[in-house]
Amino acid sequence: AQSVTQLGSHVSVSEGALVLLRCNYSSSVPPYLFWYVQYPNQGLQLLLKYTTGATLVKGINGFEAEFKKSETSFHLTKPSAHMSDAAEYFCAVTLFGNEKLTFGTGTRLTIIP
């Protein structure tokens, strides 16, 4: 069965600094990987996804993630943090043809003014 591990339940960065949220996956076959964002008191919103093809994927709000098979990672980055990026971020994994997602435990991102 596939799974994801998010390293760091809380991450704080200064406004304008690099954002790096870590996600490692476990899967015996090539996975599909996702990042979702959850703003306070809201549902989850799809940020970006990797299925096949280009390993660097770009999402909304300036975020991007790179699929690295050799490192079994799918870390989320943004070059310059903005106050509006404060939220909880979830990594998720599934397989081709599988209708179910498996979510990580989430990373809460705090932006320091």
Add this chain to the structure above:
Amino acid sequence: DAGITQSPRHKVTETGTPVTLRCHQTENHRYMYWYRQDPGHGLRLIHYSYGVKDTDKGEVSDGYSVSRSKTEDFLLTLESATSSQTSVYFCAISAQGRQNEQYFGPGTRLTVT
């Protein structure tokens, strides 16, 4: 935003009482899901549906039942609520052929006293 509504948005109930949460979609999507979100656990799948009257269990289905009599509605029932079912419940939908991409409702905060 995907047309997903959940009702009620907040509910407080007593241990042992039955509770039904409703998810309604206007997208005519085939797949619907119920998750619970708890601190330290991320999102965990309770049940999902792949069509009218077609449902299956997720990883935390004990104590929950679901029904889907129409494409647009997916009901989650707690037959006899327990304090361990205090949580935030999210509904999600996805389309045929794009079942990896899930779109989430705003959530229902349930407190069992």
